[in-house]
Amino acid sequence: MKIVVCIKQVPATGADKRYTDDLRLDRAGVEAIINPLDEYAIEQALRLADDGSADAVTYLSMGPEQASEALRRALAMGGDDAVLVTDPALAGADEWATAKVLAAALDKLAPDVALMGMASDDARGSLVPGAVAAMRDVPLLSYGSELAVAGGEARVRRLSATGFDWIAAPLPVVATVTDQVGEPRYASLKGIMAAKRKPLETWSLGDLGLDAGELSGAALTTVTDARPPEAKAPTERIENLPPAEAAAKIADWLAARKLI
Amino acid sequence: MSNDILFLAEFAGGNPARSALELATGAAELASQSGGSAVALAYGSGAASGAAGLGAHGAARAIVLGDEDRPAITYAGSLVAAVREAQALAVLAPATPNGRDLAAALVGTLHVPAFGPVRAARVVDGVLETEQATLQGSVITTARPSDGAPAPSVVLVLANTFTPAEGGAGSADVSQAPAAAGSALSRASVAESHPAEAKVVNLEEATVIVAGGRGVGGEEGFGPLRDLAAALGGAVGASRAAADAGWIPYQLQIGQTGKVVKPALYIGAGISGAIQHRVGMQTAEHVVAINRDPDAPIGEFADLFVVGDLFQIVPALTEEIRRRKGHEGA
């Protein structure tokens, strides 16, 4: 059973982030890491490899040349090999173009499970997994706190309004998992050293039979303005008061705002 | 292309989800700006009988995709067919797991513009305009479909962006969705169902939330928070640390990987305010934080920051609120 984990390299959380003058996300010169939510997908895939459910784990990423760093870091955690799809035409690709490229690469890799994390850290949207499933005409099992594969079928444990359900679909599937999978493992030193020797292939759009013109060019949405959020009134503080007095002050504050 | 605004209306257990009512109101608002109608895309158990009732919240028409209790994603095929036929200006979807899945299927199949999750949407001179908080809330971007982009635009909408309109009298015209091409997305099914015994409040619907974090220290520590929530008529939520520790169910986790909430009042007790939690509640109208660490990050974006022991302050506050409400009642 073969798993391909799709990962994305993103700017580190908390690093200074900005929009460029032409209102695109400025990714230059910022420390890049594996999208933290993808680490849970990596961890889930490696657990399935550890317990013998999966006999091959491949990482797939679409991005600039630098994204190979994220793939090496993933390989250091475990897994067998990696593929980077990179092409100048893909700079600034939107979710649809990303999904199109990943779908084509996944069709070529033909895994039983295409596994992804929840949403990218730097541009919320999370439409890529579902779009990929629709494009490939493959079932989608999303928002799983756990993924299990057996007997030609995959299932995810998904929170319901009150408890949880196991949702199942026949292989092959696209699946996404949440952080409830559990803490991702650290890469060991031997893992880091082995990662350098694991195969990492680079594919271009041509290798996927995709037309650069179709994918690049104007995005379907245009940002017309980017501004800081509304200035907030400075934080009021209550400290060094006995609890009863503090409570009275809080209640006054709430009452003044008609909250009680 | 028409000026209609479509919206996803999820039904479960015979009733519309709150998101359905919010989006009905929102779609009606946008439709009045665009000169079109608000049209529901109803699915789930109770959709067939309940779709007409969406008229009371602003829907002029309703298309029923299906009435069975099955995973939302399995309705993608009929959704795509209905959206293709409708040729509308926009489709509103809730920024929930189900809403995102269906929105993704639309974008993947139809290659249309996608926005969201948005905190505001409007139609200006016939063009959709959205507002979104990006880069973890540090930048607000305004966006619209590019010139020449195909319709409809798919818009993910955060909970509490629209408030359901009360007391409308209309009834929506109900029709069936067109026949759908077979889609692999329909091949998911519930293999096992494990409902919990107690009903868990949907935090996205709460107007007051009292949330607890690592500082609460344990399951019992949530007792005083529940009392305060009850006194305020609100719900209890938590940070991921509390959920991971098993002190409360995951359905109550607020944050990047949990629920995104927009209550009128959020009180965070024993929560440090790390960014992963912050992105789940920073759009609350009023934020009160109680923490014994005077340097806790939450103190930087709270409206009111109370430094002290939550186990003393929270009960005292509950007492004070009950006292004041008691006086009002008398």
Place this chain on the structure above:
Amino acid sequence: MSYLPSTEHDELRAMVRELADEQIAPRAAAIDETAEFPHDLKELLAQQDLLGTCFEERHGGTALDTVAQCILVEEIARADATTSLIPIVQKLGALPILLSGSEEQKDRYLPRLASGEWLIAFALTEAAAGSDVAANRMRATRDGDDYVLNGSKRFITHGSVANVLTVFALTDPQAGGRKGMSAFIVETDTPGFAAPRVEHKMGIRGSPTAELTFDDVRVPSGNRIGQDGEGFKIAMATLDRSRLSIAAQAVGIAQGALDASVSYASDRTQFGQRVSDFQGIQWMLADMSAQTEAARQLTYAAAARVDAHAPDLPYWTSSAKLVAGDTAMRVTTDAVQVLGGYGYITEYPVERMMRDAKITQLYEGTQQIQRLVVARQLLQRAGVDTRGS
């Protein structure tokens, strides 16, 4: 001789730093307070393959160069000096086997050390033989195909938690320490061995410093390292290399103290400005930083020369340990000063770092011994006959 860190060095540093910041630093205060050996962190380091960096791949190690091994120790020590002793002593105890052991002995013991399944300690020092190694009195008497060990050792780091020891004892008491001492591998579950007590110490409190007693401990002759009488030479060759780990540890401790000082000073305000805005504080921080960097670079220069088999190795490693140890003491003392009253209380880590730093001026050869080594090397270069000193 180039010793600029490579990409691999930077990657290793980042990996260890992340582990140290997330898993080791939060435990440091508790380890110091309870003075308990952190078995959980030993497991963590073993799992991350960080206890096998000085062993060959054929023994299950990762065979990192000596600069990388220093970076590993440095980054752990920056978070916690006690925990940094785990990889340090694993190498120290194994060095006699690495330098002079037979292939059979290496195959028998090194794999379990590389994996971290077993801990090893280095048992040389005795109550009456510290700096004066030759004054050792423990005896190893030949009996058939075995040696029987009798005596005691003192101040043996990890002696009470180790599974195996390299022990130095007199096989020929008449010949004295320099010519009559031999080295042995002793498994600690051998009857007659005991670790009756551990010391209460000023610093590195989570690292057990043990007294060991050997009461007719029987060791097969196949466990003797090298030839009879080579013990002193093996011990000196070991210390010539192991003292470099202490230099790295000292650099790490200094860096941790410096980082804590910069963080505190840029946060705390007095007299209407940040403490770090005061020129006097800036001068202190600058001196602390420059001295730490100098110690670091000298340590790496020495490390590169270990790998290059430099003939004047002791000159380099003793210089590094001398400079780094004194630097750690000075920088941690200044760190307490920068934090003022807060530097003195246990809520902040610098008082622990200062107590931890002191040992780097004492063990694996006191600073005074290091000076003798450096002086001897210096004078030899100048052609002076130093054999009488």
